[in-house]
Amino acid sequence: MNRRLGYLTGFGLTALAVLWAGVSRKRASAAADEVTESEERYRVLVESAPVAICVHRHSRILYANSAAARLFRAADPAEFVGRPVLDFIHPDAREHVIERLRLLNAGEEVPTIEEQLITLDGEVRDVEVKATPIRYEGAPAVQVIMRDITERRRAHATLRQSLSLLRATLESTADGILVVDPAGQIVIFNQKFADLWGLADQVLDARSDAAALAAIGDSLPDPDAYMQRVRAIYSRPDEESFDVVELKNGRVFERYSQPQRIAGATVGRVWSFRDVTDRRRAERTLEDIAGKLINAQEEERSRIGRELHDHVSQQLALMAIRLDQLRADHSTSEDVATRLGRLRQDTSEIIEDVYRISHRLHSSMLEQLGLVRALQRLVLEFSERHDIPIEFTSAPLSRPVSQESALCLFRVVEEALTNVAKHSKARSARVDIETGDDGIRIAVEDGGVGFDVVTFEKVASLGLISMRERLRLVRGTIRIQSAPNQGTRIEAWAPWTANSEWASDEASADTAGGRPHTDGRSPAAPLAN
Ligand SMILES: Nc1ncnc2c1ncn2[C@@H]1O[C@H](COP(=O)(O)OP(=O)(O)O)[C@@H](O)[C@H]1O
Numbered sequence: 001m002n003r004r005l006g007y008l009t010g011f012g013l014t015a016l017a018v019l020w021a022g023v024s025r026k027r028a029s030a031a032a033d034e035v036t037e038s039e040e041r042y043r044v045l046v047e048s049a050p051v052a053i054c055v056h057r058h059s060r061i062l063y064a065n066s067a068a069a070r071l072f073r074a075a076d077p078a079e080f081v082g083r084p085v086l087d088f089i090h091p092d093a094r095e096h097v098i099e100r101l102r103l104l105n106a107g108e109e110v111p112t113i114e115e116q117l118i119t120l121d122g123e124v125r126d127v128e129v130k131a132t133p134i135r136y137e138g139a140p141a142v143q144v145i146m147r148d149i150t151e152r153r154r155a156h157a158t159l160r161q162s163l164s165l166l167r168a169t170l171e172s173t174a175d176g177i178l179v180v181d182p183a184g185q186i187v188i189f190n191q192k193f194a195d196l197w198g199l200a201d202q203v204l205d206a207r208s209d210a211a212a213l214a215a216i217g218d219s220l221p222d223p224d225a226y227m228q229r230v231r232a233i234y235s236r237p238d239e240e241s242f243d244v245v246e247l248k249n250g251r252v253f254e255r256y257s258q259p260q261r262i263a264g265a266t267v268g269r270v271w272s273f274r275d276v277t278d279r280r281r282a283e284r285t286l287e288d289i290a291g292k293l294i295n296a297q298e299e300e301r302s303r304i305g306r307e308l309h310d311h312v313s314q315q316l317a318l319m320a321i322r323l324d325q326l327r328a329d330h331s332t333s334e335d336v337a338t339r340l341g342r343l344r345q346d347t348s349e350i351i352e353d354v355y356r357i358s359h360r361l362h363s364s365m366l367e368q369l370g371l372v373r374a375l376q377r378l379v380l381e382f383s384e385r386h387d388i389p390i391e392f393t394s395a396p397l398s399r400p401v402s403q404e405s406a407l408c409l410f411r412v413v414e415e416a417l418t419n420v421a422k423h424s425k426a427r428s429a430r431v432d433i434e435t436g437d438d439g440i441r442i443a444v445e446d447g448g449v450g451f452d453v454v455t456f457e458k459v460a461s462l463g464l465i466s467m468r469e470r471l472r473l474v475r476g477t478i479r480i481q482s483a484p485n486q487g488t489r490i491e492a493w494a495p496w497t498a499n500s501e502w503a504s505d506e507a508s509a510d511t512a513g514g515r516p517h518t519d520g521r522s523p524a525a526p527l528a529n
């Protein structure tokens with residue numbers, strides 16, 4: 001039994017061994033097949049991958065896919081398979097790569113890095129390199145995946161350059177700048193913006209426009225009105241805006257905003273704030289001086305006018321009486337009497353001249369007759385003196401007009417008519433008065449030679465300037481329309497009451513009629529057009 005067993009066993013073991021040998025041979029070849037198959041799969045996968053992949057062993061390239069060939073500027077991987085890895089490493093990175101290769105060859109993991117490669121044609125490319133120890137064809141090797149990031153880096157560098165330019169530009173402008181996206185997030189701002197509004201870092205760090213708006217509320221006299229306006233501007237994302245903002249502390253900002261667009265689409269709004277406090281103060285001072293000069297001139301005119309009227313005219317009148325008396329004296333010879341008569345005649349003419357001059361200098365006419373009749377008289381005098389027919393139309397004033405507005409309009413018409421006589425060569429002219437709810441509009445028009453308004457704006461001729469200044473002082477407006485050979489029209493508008501309580505009894509004094517007054521035009525004509 002034992003022997004049998006022994007035999008059997010001996011037989012059986014042999015048979016098993018044979019059998020086993022057969023099975024394991026089969027298994028081994030199946031395993032080999034599997035390996036081949038998986039290597040095949042690996043190659044197909046790697047070959048079709050869009051990234052550059054190569055495998056190296058002992059730091060020599062064993063295999064590379066076609067993307068790697070493209071990266072290395074080779075027509076085929078065969079051009080560089082077999083070469084040492086270090087041939088393709090930029091000298092600056094060589095030392096570091098040698099160390100990495102040592103670790104990888106020892107089967108250790110290394111981190112992904114960015115380094116510079118040198119292609120077959122000597123070009124330097126930036127690549128991101130991920131290297132991993134693997135088994136390849138039955139032995140340890142290293143798989144390297146490389147991503148060309150040269151363009152990305154260049155784009156990055158360009159972006160950094162633009163950003164630094166943007167930053168430098170933002171910080172070098174005298175305006176406070178803020179950019180907000182449609183979601184109300186602050187995209188960018190400059191220090192000047194923070195300084196103008198006195199905004200603390202922590203407010204701006206939140207990057208919320210709403211928070212910034214809430215924080216500036218304290219500086220504003222009417223925060224609600226400000227917010228309302230800002231909301232209105234945001235509700236029209238494609239429009240520009242311009243406002244003047246006054247702060248509680250007296251500072252004045254000009255606020256300008258415009259849409260930020262990318263490829264035609266609005267992606268935010270750029271706000272800019274300019275502190276114009278000092279400029280405004282300087283302007284005010286200048287305006288003040290101009291106003292004072294006009295008033296001083298007006299006073300001086302009055303004084304000289306009155307002097308002429310009260311003093312010189314009286315003296316001349318007395319002289320005329322004495323001349324009359326002398327002539328009446330029988331003792332004088334005929335010859336002397338004739339000469340005295342001529343003297344008397346001259347004196348009368350001088351009296352008339354002085355009267356006229358004194359009236360031009362100080363028109364009590366305005367106070368006595370009221371604006372419309374004073375103008376009517378002025379037009380009549382002008383027409384006669386310069387022999388130009390001037391049509392005059394007006395309706396009685398529906399309300400009293402302040403002394404300032406009346407004097408202003410009177411002087412403007414006077415200057416405009418002087419210009420008609422002096423420059424226009426017109427054969428006729430017209431003066432039209434219209435009244436409205438809030439003021440009086442007077443137009444002086446001629447069909448003469450005209451002039452280039454823009455040029456005269458620049459040379460700052462005194463007549464036109466003083467018209468402007470006078471109207472500005474009463475918060476009125478002026479429009480000067482003229483072109484060479486197209487005549488001239490000066491349109492002045494002044495409010496019923498300028499800034500004085502004084503009002504003449506104009507409404508009752510004026511009865512002059514012409515065409516009925518139509519009114520209706522708004523006084524919106526800006527001062528500077
Ligand atoms: N009605 C007009 N017709 C033609 N030219 C005019 C008229 N009004 C003004 N101008 C032109 O505008 C210039 C400026 O006028 P103004 O400021 O009153 O200065 P001035 O009368 O002292 O020359 C005049 O010199 C003239 O050339």
Ligand SMILES: [Mg+2]
Nearest residue numbers: 418419463464
């Ligand atoms: Mg003039």
